[in-house]
Amino acid sequence: MKRISAVLVIAFAIALSSTVVFAGAPVSRWAKYDNGKVHYLDAGKQNKKALILIHGWTCSADFWKDSYNAFPDYRVIAMDLPGHGQSDKPHVDYTMEYFARSVEAVMKDAGVKQAVLAGHSMGTPVIRQFYRLFPAETLGLIIVDGALKPFGPRAETEKFFAPFFEHYQQKAPEFIDGMLRPTRADLKPGIRTAMLGTPDYVAISAMKGMLDDSIWTDDQIKVPVLAVMAEKPWPANNDQVYKTVAPDLDYRRWTGVSHFLMMERPKEFNEAVAGFISKKHLL
Numbered sequence: 001m002k003r004i005s006a007v008l009v010i011a012f013a014i015a016l017s018s019t020v021v022f023a024g025a026p027v028s029r030w031a032k033y034d035n036g037k038v039h040y041l042d043a044g045k046q047n048k049k050a051l052i053l054i055h056g057w058t059c060s061a062d063f064w065k066d067s068y069n070a071f072p073d074y075r076v077i078a079m080d081l082p083g084h085g086q087s088d089k090p091h092v093d094y095t096m097e098y099f100a101r102s103v104e105a106v107m108k109d110a111g112v113k114q115a116v117l118a119g120h121s122m123g124t125p126v127i128r129q130f131y132r133l134f135p136a137e138t139l140g141l142i143i144v145d146g147a148l149k150p151f152g153p154r155a156e157t158e159k160f161f162a163p164f165f166e167h168y169q170q171k172a173p174e175f176i177d178g179m180l181r182p183t184r185a186d187l188k189p190g191i192r193t194a195m196l197g198t199p200d201y202v203a204i205s206a207m208k209g210m211l212d213d214s215i216w217t218d219d220q221i222k223v224p225v226l227a228v229m230a231e232k233p234w235p236a237n238n239d240q241v242y243k244t245v246a247p248d249l250d251y252r253r254w255t256g257v258s259h260f261l262m263m264e265r266p267k268e269f270n271e272a273v274a275g276f277i278s279k280k281h282l283l
Contacts, residue, residue: 026068026078028086031109033102036088040079040106043068048113049139049283050075051273052103056121056146057206058176058198060085063120063191066266071274074283077115079106081126083202094205096215100130107137116282118142118273120262122206125215131223139282141246142273143227145259148245150216157211165208168200182232183258191260221246226276228252228269230261250276 026043041061044050051074053064061078062085068076080087081099092098103126107115116139119127124146131138151157164171176195180188209215225246229238231253239251252272254261262269277283 026076029109031102031106033082033105034090034092034098036082036090038079038082038088038102038106039086040077040110041068042075042077042110044071044075045073047075047283048111050077050107050110050112050115051277051283052076052107052112052115052117053078054099054103054117054119054123054126055079055081055084056119056123057210058084058195058203059120059191060194062194063260063263066263067270067273070266070270071277074277075112077106077110077112079103083206084198089199089202091201092205093209094202095209095212096125096129097133098209099126099206100133103127103130104134104137113137114139116140116142116277118144119146120144121146121259122210124148125210128221129215131221132219135222138223140224140226140277140280141221142276143225143229143242144262144269145228145230148242150213151211154213161207161211165204168204172196172200172203179259181258183260184264187260187263191263218245222248224248224250224276224280224282226250226252226272228254228261228272230257230259231255 026041028039029042030037030039051071053067055061055063061080064078068078082102083089083094114137117127117130124143127141131141164175173196176192180192225248227242227249242251243249257264
């Protein structure tokens, strides 16, 4: 009888495993990728569908700290892209495809079959490239103050970034301070320190990866898209511009926020994400 009871207890535990919720801090895990390791944080229900949070240029999974446990009904994964945070930092070309394939490696390691992907800043071209490569695994995209169109004419962009690439150690603090100028004062030191802590060879290569013409084509995004954007520096008609690429678009333009809006107004951001996922029945 005792043996039967023990078997029943184990079977019951296994049956409940798909609905287990991590309490408190998310669990750190590592996925194998390109002869190295990619770090990610795993929280929420252990489902085969998940909300995956992709940080921006020279940032890390920690930039999503206010969203880790904000979605108790879903599985949430926040990853450090290769070269960033706790992930390995090999000397490779940090293209948007290289990043996108690392997302797929994390999904495989976590046992996730399909995902809604949120990309902040550089994370936007990363999740768009993921969608191109793995459309069947993509349930929806969330753009967080990121671009779907080139930053400007190619010649002007190259001219602007030439000194940045040549004198990165000198120019990087100025460039990042410019991004942080409108950000809440209490957030600036931590963001600045984290971004400047990313190795220069990673930062330069990733920025060059964002300037690659091949990622800025007008191929259609055929899954639901939520865009949560700051008012500046985007043009007034940016919602219409984005709809030419993403027809099923929910565009939110927020005033009084900076580029790091999910950190400045986390409650409102998390509510927008949860509402979008629920309305579109994505997870």
